Amino acid sequence: MERLKYIALKNKKDMEANKKVRVRFAPSPTGPLHMGGVRTALYNYLFARQNGGTFILRIEDTDSHRFVPGAEDYIIDSLKWCGIEIDEGVSVGGPHAPYRQSERAAIYKKYAEQLVEGGFAYYSFDTSESLNALRAEAESKGETFAYDASVRGSLETSIKLSAEEVASRIARGDVWVIRFKMPENRLVEMDDIIRGHMSVNTNTLDDKVLFKSADNLPTYHLANIVDDHLMEVSHVIRGEEWLPSLPLHYLLYEAFGWERPEFAHLPLLLKPQGKGKLSKRDGDKLGFPVFPTEWVSADGDVSKGYREEGYLPQAFINMLALLGWNPGTEQEIFSMDELINTFSLERVSKSGARFNPEKAKWFNTHYLQNSSDEFLASLLMPMLEKHGVKTIEEKAIAAISLIKNRISFPNDLFTQTSYMFIAPTEFDPKSIRKFWKEENVEHLREMISLFEAMDVVEAEAAEEAIREWVTANEYPMGKVMNTLRLAIIGVSQGPSILEICAFIGKDEMLKRINFALNNIPTK
RNA sequence: GCUCGAUUCGUCUAAUGGUUAGGACAAAAGAUUCUCAUUCUUUAAAUAGCAGUUCGAUUCUGCUAUCGAGUACCA
Numbered sequence A: 001m002e003r004l005k006y007i008a009l010k011n012k013k014d015m016e017a018n019k020k021v022r023v024r025f026a027p028s029p030t031g032p033l034h035m036g037g038v039r040t041a042l043y044n045y046l047f048a049r050q051n052g053g054t055f056i057l058r059i060e061d062t063d064s065h066r067f068v069p070g071a072e073d074y075i076i077d078s079l080k081w082c083g084i085e086i087d088e089g090v091s092v093g094g095p096h097a098p099y100r101q102s103e104r105a106a107i108y109k110k111y112a113e114q115l116v117e118g119g120f121a122y123y124s125f126d127t128s129e130s131l132n133a134l135r136a137e138a139e140s141k142g143e144t145f146a147y148d149a150s151v152r153g154s155l156e157t158s159i160k161l162s163a164e165e166v167a168s169r170i171a172r173g174d175v176w177v178i179r180f181k182m183p184e185n186r187l188v189e190m191d192d193i194i195r196g197h198m199s200v201n202t203n204t205l206d207d208k209v210l211f212k213s214a215d216n217l218p219t220y221h222l223a224n225i226v227d228d229h230l231m232e233v234s235h236v237i238r239g240e241e242w243l244p245s246l247p248l249h250y251l252l253y254e255a256f257g258w259e260r261p262e263f264a265h266l267p268l269l270l271k272p273q274g275k276g277k278l279s280k281r282d283g284d285k286l287g288f289p290v291f292p293t294e295w296v297s298a299d300g301d302v303s304k305g306y307r308e309e310g311y312l313p314q315a316f317i318n319m320l321a322l323l324g325w326n327p328g329t330e331q332e333i334f335s336m337d338e339l340i341n342t343f344s345l346e347r348v349s350k351s352g353a354r355f356n357p358e359k360a361k362w363f364n365t366h367y368l369q370n371s372s373d374e375f376l377a378s379l380l381m382p383m384l385e386k387h388g389v390k391t392i393e394e395k396a397i398a399a400i401s402l403i404k405n406r407i408s409f410p411n412d413l414f415t416q417t418s419y420m421f422i423a424p425t426e427f428d429p430k431s432i433r434k435f436w437k438e439e440n441v442e443h444l445r446e447m448i449s450l451f452e453a454m455d456v457v458e459a460e461a462a463e464e465a466i467r468e469w470v471t472a473n474e475y476p477m478g479k480v481m482n483t484l485r486l487a488i489i490g491v492s493q494g495p496s497i498l499e500i501c502a503f504i505g506k507d508e509m510l511k512r513i514n515f516a517l518n519n520i521p522t523k
Numbered sequence B: 001g002c003u004c005g006a007u008u009c010g011u012c013u014a015a016u017g018g019u020u021a022g023g024a025c026a027a028a029a030g031a032u033u034c035u036c037a038u039u040c041u042u043u044a045a046a047u048a049g050c051a052g053u054u055c056g057a058u059u060c061u062g063c064u065a066u067c068g069a070g071u072a073c074c075a
Helices: A002-017 A035-050 A069-083 A101-117 A129-142 A163-171 A220-230 A239-256 A281-287 A313-321 A336-344 A358-367 A373-386 A391-405 A410-421 A429-435 A438-454 A460-473 A477-489 A495-503 A505-519
Strands: A021-026 A055-056 A120-126 A177-180 A187-192 A196-201 A209-212 A236-241 A262-266
Touching: A002 A187, A021 A035, A021 A236, A035 A055, A035 A069, A035 A236, A035 A262, A035 A313, A035 A336, A055 A069, A055 A120, A101 A120, A101 A177, A101 A209, A101 A220, A101 A239, A177 A239, A187 A239, A187 A262, A209 A220, A220 A239, A236 A239, A236 A313, A239 A262, A313 A336, A373 A391, A373 A410, A391 A410, A391 A438, A410 A495, A429 A477, A438 A460, A438 A477, A438 A505, A460 A477, A477 A495, A477 A505, A495 A505
Parallel strands: A021 A055, A236 A262
Antiparallel strands: A120 A177, A177 A209, A187 A196
């Protein structure tokens, strides 16, 4: 209730201000984009599209140590495959270029200095070694070291040191950082579109590093706020892992005197079993992809991708959209356009969503089976060709129509139709034991004459003829048909065997029966 | 440990101060069939626990438990 009221008020305010919706997806190029990241991008995209806004891609590469070559291209390629179009940002440009933070390095320093001048931040000369020592010491006493108001006056900071000393240390090249001076004992009141109202006391927060001199780059916190402001971002939609830094970000906006955007923190994606959030490892272990597209790491490790595993992007997106959001109706199948129309941040759930690979498969089955015959044929024909089978679209479509309701992945198209194009040379031993006894084979021999009497084999007519013959002789229908099936396709499964016979034609059919009769020993 | 957040069938979730707590995936049973599937029809399956407010709470409040995130000169 509280939340709804807040949202209604916000929406009204936004409308009055006629504020343009601008959202950003801001991954750091430290590796392939995980499906949780894709969902974050998707929600941003849907929100932008729905409001006639702009979807920005910004690359947050302020950590020079964790940069992974190829990751940026991977992100762009994956978004493209998903149908998420970038309006502005890396790879397309825009009025606020550059959109790669490493290329914006020159921008941030003056903002950090502005904060120092305003008394909201300070220089700190402590080395990481000395800080590690302090942490270790605290830990040995069972305490946690926090760089906060209790220590900033006694450590090597511009608060303790004189202005001259600070200036000379900087001049002589000492390594420094700029830290945010967390105010003492203040209750920060925050609002989140998904979570509602929250508050936290600043005494529980520490003095985060905003700028590091070692590489002359800002940390995430500073770069993020500065860029969101400069790029006129209206809504920050990001993962829940950022929730603990929200008070800092509020305070940063306040210190700069900038209007802050709206915030929405998305719930996490959890692993299918056990504890914790979804990670790369889970996919390897449980056999499902964690990434939208395949990723090969520098040392040659291959991580599966949904694309390469045969998922259609529509299915992947539909599945992802429903992981943490629902329309409040019973509709589950959504095209991208439908998602754009019905999505709302207010209906995003607060708790983490456990990913279910079975459901992902179900979505793919749905989308694949509802694809056009032409599309499916275009997937099947190259696979047939790889196995030396040349065929025409018409024939491929005819085969597909027999097995359309049995496919979940494109590969199934081939495995389910291969025996229509390629005669079996091996026969399933289990089926042989069951359907290849003396009498079965006798019946099959008799059946040949039935087929020979036909000009062409047509499924319905053939079935009628067989039924008459079976009834007249009091033969078991099931056995007879399965023996035929075994001879024609080599296994005891698949669609109507007479449909298959009609598909391959009389000559091929008799050829296969003869081959079976000559090659399968009776039991 | 501390801070923040979360908790409805196995999973994703809907709904409500009074309902037989709804749907989907998965599971089970039956029907159909030449087999395997499909399809159809059924079934089973949940408000974490304890207090409080209330005529009445799963819904509101508090506590506990559990889970998650954060606690970096990473994002």
